[in-house]
Amino acid sequence: MDSHWDYVNGLLEQDGELREKIREQVADLDKKARDMAGILDKIHSTPSKSTSRVTPLLDAVRPILHNCHETSAALAAIVPPNQFWRWKDMWSHSIRTVVYAAALAEYLANGSLISLERTSETLGIKEEWKDRFCIAVEDYLHGLITMVNELSRLAVNSVTLGDYEAPIEISLFAKNLFAGFTKLNLKNDLLRRRFDSLKYDLKKIEEVVYDVKLRKLTAPRS
Template sequence: MNSQLDYINDLLEKDSELRDKIRDEVHDLDKKTRMMAGILNKLHSTPQDQIAPLLDSVRPIIQSCRKNSSALAEIIPPNQLWKWKDMWSISLRNAIYSAALVEYVTTRSLISLEQVNATLGIDDAWKDRFALTAEDYLHALITLVNELSRLAVNSVTMGNFDEPLKISIFVKDVFSGFSMLNLKNDTLRRRYDSLKYDLKKIEEVVYDVSLRKLSGTKAPEEVSDATKSSQ
């Protein structure tokens, strides 16, 4: 009996030590994601010709997240991904969001799952220890859309009247992609539903800019019924 208790106690102590190591690494990743979020928040008040240097200041921080990925993969024992992933899930989503926002502003395109893995240095060989799950990727994309709905409004304030239309086209594509998914995760499903409100908000900005003829780009001919009824 005592030997069994000693064995269990030894397992608990090892788990506790491992949890502390993971927590330290995640804490470092959190500091980086907060730093990136703070810099990227300046997009809402930065003139168009000053955005490139701002993005350049974020990219090295994103690259440095590779060290955290590698460290976590080394710490986690084989086949224990799902035992520990909740400890870093939110931090990883925030890192993905930053990478996705930089990619969108730079190329006007959606960062892929493969691109995120490459950007954050997540090796497929680690999939049983440290991996980017589809759920975390999708959560980050929803956060991206949430932020772009803010950017659509603030771009008009900054005098960039073409930006809302560009955002609208991108967000509609993302929303269309989400509509094709069979989302069984309750939290993810609820967050997906919130995209409808972001899309409506963006459409209202596009409609207003178009109505006032402020944009040099033609707005889409079709405006959602929800947007029309709100005018």
Template sequence: MDPHDLENINVLLEREVELREKIRDQVADLDKKTRTMIGMLNKIHSTRTESIPALLDTVRPVLLSCRETMAGLVDLIPENQFWRWKDMWSNSLRTVVFTASLIEYLSSRTLISLSQVSEILGIKEEWKDRLSLPVEDYLHGLISLVNELSRFAINAVTLGNFEEPIRISNFVKDLFTGFSMLNLKNDALRRRFDSLKYDIKKIEEVVYDVSLRKLAPPPHASSTPE
């Protein structure tokens, strides 16, 4: 090979290594924030209902601070190279979706939308060739939400909140119905979706026990996923 070509290739390789390291630093910052949020949100399992809003107020600033990290990340990504680098932060982004969706559920008992999460993270439309929130990552985050709610349903009863499992059951079944209407071709996503049936079963067992003991009004009739 021509020495000049070799020199150019080496320069390109060094630039790529340098860029990868800078991206990794930004992702590490995002991971640090997600670990902090998960640690704080884990307290919901030992916090009484009336104290949860105050707990969520301590988590929201950390969630909003992820905007700075996302802005720093998009500054690093060259134009039209989103798909080249996205795997470096995909898992971190899914965790952010999970935390945002859990906060939304605990605040309003509603499902956060993909556009709402993008807005929270400050992701702009003009970034789409460098950074965006893929639908797949959004759905993975929602599945993690259901996993967490199945645990929360059990611990809520322990803390004397007997109506929460019923609310969770209705919410999760609606979400499951929505997932069932999607054409999921991604193997990993499809497997995780199929596992939701076990979470729903756990929640239904809690609802059944609470209703049998007449600790809460009976839930509205709804179909069980097969």
């Protein structure tokens, strides 16, 4: 009888220790995520993306993104085989921020949308870890929505700082992304609600483009 309870308690204790170890790594991942978010926040006061002014921000973010390789590897080593779905809620919040950072960096550097595969690569997540540590589709989508939230602010703040081209580029990019989201059959409630917020962002961006176009601010002034 005793050995039975010892066995059961052993299982529970293992889980407890595992949780503790994961928590440590997640704290680390979260720190990185928040650092990158803090750096990227500066884009709103440095908005001239076409010039070299965006380069220092990217230079600051990239090494941190690269450092995530370690955390990814550590988590892949800690999480037991097959238990990805058991523990992923612990790092969902952080990984979404990381995806946001990677996606925004990609947009700022190349004007393109980062794919799920490319995001995994950027964070050094290996395909063979998928039963232990990977990026769930939902988390990827959450990260993209956060990026659009920021892009709508960026459209506004670009104009404030005299860059009238940025909103137009942002508008094209966001419209495409929105069209992509529209195709998805979202069952997840939270994701659905955040998708609704995308509409507001898109409207906001459209209104900025409207203001710029109406006043013919992008054409060279005579």
